[in-house]
Amino acid sequence: MGSEHRELNIFFFPFMAHGHIIPTIDMAKLFASRGFNATIITTPLNASHISKTIGKAKTPAGSSINVQTIGFPREDAGLPEGCENIDAVPSPDMIPKFFKATVLLQEPLEQLLHQHHPHCLVADMFFPWATDSASKFGIPRLVFHGTSYFSLCASECMRLYEPYKNVSSDSEPFLIPNLPGEIKMTRIQVPDYMKDNEDTEFCRMFNSSKESELRSYGVVVNSFYELEQVYADHYSKVLGRRTWHIGPLSLCNRDGEEKAQRGKQATIDEHECLKWLDSKEPNSVVYVCFGSVSDLTESQLREIAIGLEASGQHFIWVVKRSKKDVEGEEEWLPQEFEKRMEGRGLIIRGWAPQVLILDHQAVGGFVTHCGWNSTLEGVSAGVPMVTWPVAAEQFYNEKLMTEVLKIGVPVGVRKWVGIMGDYVKWEAVEKAVNSIMRGEEAEEMRNRAKELGQMARRAVEKGGSSYSDLNALIQELSAHYY
Ligand code: UDP
Numbered sequence: 444m445g446s447e448h449r450e451l452n453i454f455f456f457p458f459m460a461h462g463h464i465i466p467t468i469d470m471a472k473l474f475a476s477r478g479f480n481a482t483i484i485t486t487p488l489n490a491s492h493i494s495k496t497i498g499k500a501k502t503p504a505g506s507s508i509n510v511q512t513i514g515f516p517r518e519d520a521g522l523p524e525g526c527e528n529i530d531a532v533p534s535p536d537m538i539p540k541f542f543k544a545t546v547l548l549q550e551p552l553e554q555l556l557h558q559h560h561p562h563c564l565v566a567d568m569f570f571p572w573a574t575d576s577a578s579k580f581g582i583p584r585l586v587f588h589g590t591s592y593f594s595l596c597a598s599e600c601m602r603l604y605e606p607y608k609n610v611s612s613d614s615e616p617f618l619i620p621n622l623p624g625e626i627k628m629t630r631i632q633v634p635d636y637m638k639d640n641e642d643t644e645f646c647r648m649f650n651s652s653k654e655s656e657l658r659s660y661g662v663v664v665n666s667f668y669e670l671e672q673v674y675a676d677h678y679s680k681v682l683g684r685r686t687w688h689i690g691p692l693s694l695c696n697r698d699g700e701e702k703a704q705r706g707k708q709a710t711i712d713e714h715e716c717l718k719w720l721d722s723k724e725p726n727s728v729v730y731v732c733f734g735s736v737s738d739l740t741e742s743q744l745r746e747i748a749i750g751l752e753a754s755g756q757h758f759i760w761v762v763k764r765s766k767k768d769v770e771g772e773e774e775w776l777p778q779e780f781e782k783r784m785e786g787r788g789l790i791i792r793g794w795a796p797q798v799l800i801l802d803h804q805a806v807g808g809f810v811t812h813c814g815w816n817s818t819l820e821g822v823s824a825g826v827p828m829v830t831w832p833v834a835a836e837q838f839y840n841e842k843l844m845t846e847v848l849k850i851g852v853p854v855g856v857r858k859w860v861g862i863m864g865d866y867v868k869w870e871a872v873e874k875a876v877n878s879i880m881r882g883e884e885a886e887e888m889r890n891r892a893k894e895l896g897q898m899a900r901r902a903v904e905k906g907g908s909s910y911s912d913l914n915a916l917i918q919e920l921s922a923h924y925y
Contacts, residue, residue: 450480451479451563451921451924452481452560453479453480453481453482453562453565454484454556454561454563454564454565455467455566455587456485456552456564456565456566456567457483457485457567458529458545458567458568458569458570459485459489459529459541459545460528460530460735461528461530461707461735461736462734462735462814462816463569463587463589464485464489464706465705465816466692467565467567467587468483468496468497469695469696470565470587470689471497472497473692475502475503475506476502476506477506477917480507480509481506481508482510482561483509483511484510484513484552485511485512485513486515486527487512487514487515487527488527489528490510492707496705497510511555513548514551515544515548516544516547519547520541520544522537522541529736530736535863542569542644542645542648543644549576552573552576553579553580556577556579556580557580562582562923562924563583563584563585563660563920564582564583564584564585565584565585565587566585568589568656569652571648571655572655574586577659583659583661583920583923584659585660586652586655586656586659586661586662587662587665589816590815591666591674591815591818591819591839591840592666592675592678592688593674594815594839594840595662595664595678595682596622596678596682597626597836598836598839600620600621601633602637602653606618606619606620607633610629612630613630614630615629615630616629617630622677624673624846624847626842628842631857631859632838632858634834634835634836634838635861636649637649656684660685661684662685663686663687663916664686664687665690665691665815665816665819666690667688667903667908668908669895669908670848670895671843671847687915687916688912689909689912689913689916690902691819691820691822691823691899691909693705693798693816693820693823696798699713702799703796706735706797707793707794709794709795709796710765710792710795711789711791711795716796716799716800719759719789720759720806723805725804725805725807726804726805726807726880727757727807727880728758728807729751729758729806730761730800730809731758731759731760731761731809732760732797732809732811732812732817733763733811733812733831733833734812734814734817735814736814736862737834738763738863739833740864740866741774741775742775744764744775744776745774745775745777746866746867746868746869747760747869748775748777748869749869750869750870750872750873750876751873751876752777752780752783752788753870755877756880757788757805758787758788758789758876759790759791759795759800760788760790760791761791761795762775762790762791764792765792765793766792797817797820798820801821801823802824806826807826807880807889808829808880808885809821809826809828809829810829810854811828811830812831812832812833812837813830813833813837813838813840813841814835814837815840818844822848822896822899823896823899823900825889825892825893825894825895825896827850827851827879827888827889828844828851828852828879828892829852829853829854829876830851830852831856831864831867832856832859833856833863833864834860834861834862838859841853848891849888849891850888850891850892850895851888852875852878854867854872854875855875
């Protein structure tokens with residue numbers, strides 16, 4: 444791009460969860476690669492992770508990526524020490540306190556805006572008040588949700604028309620009104636915060652987030668046009684949002700080191716992990732991971748272990764448990780499981796270098812909780828998926844993968860539970876894993892997935908749909924000031 448926006452400074456303010464911070468870092472890298480000075484605002488404990496990652500980022504001369512910290516009022520909100528990220532909240536009933544603390548960030552954020560006069564603020568959907576903060580300083584506020592167009596449309600139609608109120612039971616299917624594609628859901632799949640009738644603080648925040656979208660400058664979306672064209676158009680033309688698709692953001696990490704550095708420090712040596720994968724045939728390994736927040740019960744983990752063993756497939760399985768917490772055998776693992784699986788299955792306890800793994804040619808399938816980052820990383824890697832939604836907007840993403848794009852098979856969870864997830868038996872795990880790894884249908888799904896993966900890569904290359912939409916946004920922002 445030319446020099447007309449070289450002096451533009453852009454502030455990014457992600458919600459304090461890895462699923463929000465990781466794509467925000469990628470977004471900052473993307474804007475910096477086009478000559479912007481990007482600053483990520485966060486709290487001290489999150490800042491150390493972020494600084495490590497951006498330390499490796501390659502930015503062109505004349506641009507930069509920085510981190511600015513603001514204190515997190517955890518004590519005022521009654522949160523324990525060290526709790527500055529949603530993955531550090533000790534129990535689900537404390538989550539409302541975490542959200543309460545984030546409201547107190549408005550004042551320190553405004554102080555930073557006052558001191559630094561950025562030209563634009565990209566703030567997370569969980570900070571609806573950021574629209575007013577930006578307007579106090581006369582700068583545009585862009586909203587970042589971190590989810591798909593499909594789920595943005597589905598959740599807005601659900602909010603506006605409340606179709607779940609017109610069914611007589613939790614399991615009676617209903618159509619999501621005004622949403623292209625005749626998508627059906629059941630009441631138990633609808634997030635609790637949608638059904639709460641403004642009774643909870645989270646529900647009020649969710650509604651005010653939706654309304655602040657319309658008052659903001661626009662919405663940036665981590666997706667690409669070819670993936671969900673109908674829904675990108677619906678979101679702008681029917682639901683009236685100004686929007687730019689600039690993803691897949693994870694594709695801005697081009698080399699192995701960048702891919703391995705995303706999020707937290709991996710609990711496996713990346714070279715060891717790659718060596719293990721190198722020893723496997725192409726498309727022969729299934730990767731199993733439930734994101735950064737979901738925490739399945741021990742009995743569910745056990746069913747997964749049995750299902751993976753029964754499937755006969757090679758696998759890498761990420762589990763949010765650490766071995767040092769327990770003496771002897773871990774209860775969630777069948778006896779001598781790891782010994783039997785040696786060479787066939789690898790358990791990563793803690794944090795995996797996910798994109799590095801997904802992009803390896805040995806990986807041929809992904810069991811995912813349908814968090815949007817993971818889902819889109821799976822799409823970009825061109826792998827079919829077993830969909831296992833747990834919470835948030837993940838049931839919508841499942842519909843996109845299984846019914847619209849047809850590159851996923853549902854494991855069969857029925858209920859939105861939040862964090863711990865619904866329960867499925869090992870037979871369902873075995874069946875779903877095999878259905879994406881073996882047979883004619885798996886092959887067809889893999890071909891479709893590979894085609895989408897190639898489209899994803901083209902979208903972010905020069906002249907591609909996401910590259911061009913980012914250009915359009917950059918030009919608009921530049922015109923705003925020059
Ligand atoms: N992730 C990772 N290693 C892990 C777990 C998660 O790198 O062991 C990354 C993953 O690649 C994705 C993000 O964390 O970028 C999780 O975001 P997502 O939207 O999929 O789910 P959430 O964690 O928000 O539920």
